[in-house]
Amino acid sequence: VIQMTYTLNPIGHVARTESTAKIVVDPEFRQGLVHLNEFSHAIILWWIHERDNPGDRHRLLANPPRGKGTEPSGVFACRSPFRPNPIGHSVVGLVSVDTAQGLVVLDQIDARDGTPVLDIKPYLPSSDKVDDVEVAPWFANLERRYSD
Amino acid sequence: VIQMTYTLNPIGHVARTESTAKIVVDPEFRQGLVHLNEFSHAIILWWIHERDNPGDRHRLLANPPRGKGTEPSGVFACRSPFRPNPIGHSVVGLVSVDTAQGLVVLDQIDARDGTPVLDIKPYLPSSDKVDDVEVAPWFANLERRYSD
Numbered sequence A, B: 001v002i003q004m005t006y007t008l009n010p011i012g013h014v015a016r017t018e019s020t021a022k023i024v025v026d027p028e029f030r031q032g033l034v035h036l037n038e039f040s041h042a043i044i045l046w047w048i049h050e051r052d053n054p055g056d057r058h059r060l061l062a063n064p065p066r067g068k069g070t071e072p073s074g075v076f077a078c079r080s081p082f083r084p085n086p087i088g089h090s091v092v093g094l095v096s097v098d099t100a101q102g103l104v105v106l107d108q109i110d111a112r113d114g115t116p117v118l119d120i121k122p123y124l125p126s127s128d129k130v131d132d133v134e135v136a137p138w139f140a141n142l143e144r145r146y147s148d
Helices: A027-033 B027-033
Strands: A006-008 A012-016 A021-025 A041-047 A087-098 A103-106 A116-122 B006-008 B012-016 B021-025 B041-047 B087-098 B103-106 B116-122
Touching (some): A021 A116, A041 B087, A087 B041, B021 B027
Antiparallel strands (some): A012 A116, A087 A103, B012 B021, B041 B087, B087 B103
């Protein structure tokens, strides 16, 4: 078995306080932000660096964060930070984009200060929004962050 | 400047024909699929292996796929396969999950046969569904894949 390995380099990092959240994009990647200000929401992919170690990356079962009285789920059936490839995925609201300064101000993000950012993608209803969704019972009562 | 590097290993690959699409998960990761069958949709992160080369990874401007008469966008403002970290993101419908065989049958995926798969996450309306979205004009008329 040949084990392929791919490499990632962060494009910037999360900078946050208790009440503010932004992404600081490194100078060499700032041109990639051109026209991001045309979008209201984005998908942020980030590196769950605190879980980037062999032990955590080999865990395949986790307790769903808000699961009560349920047996463990596979990591591909929940949003546990323990994953073979610890890539975090957050849908966020865009407050402002400053391409020259590399600053993307967000309404929130569930990643800590200093978290490496891997990618920013505009949120597109055409591919990313699903009307009719079924989830496991232990996720059914979660409140939606971005509902009318 | 210290350039951090993170490593990824695929958990499986896309297997598809013209009319079928599935993910084949490698044996050592199959336990991670437990309870995925409780969900109707998932987010698939995959490696855009055909664009994993220094030239493509340094491109920061791209023509939005369906943009007509628009100037180039930053890669963080469109879904171009040219990205510093070429991670593909697809929201898919789950048709069936066979944990023992490591088979996840999908309704579709916009990735080629043989594409390395990095992660599978259940689609959660609580965090992933946004009602009120604004997009750049050149994306405004795209038809939604999963609308009522």
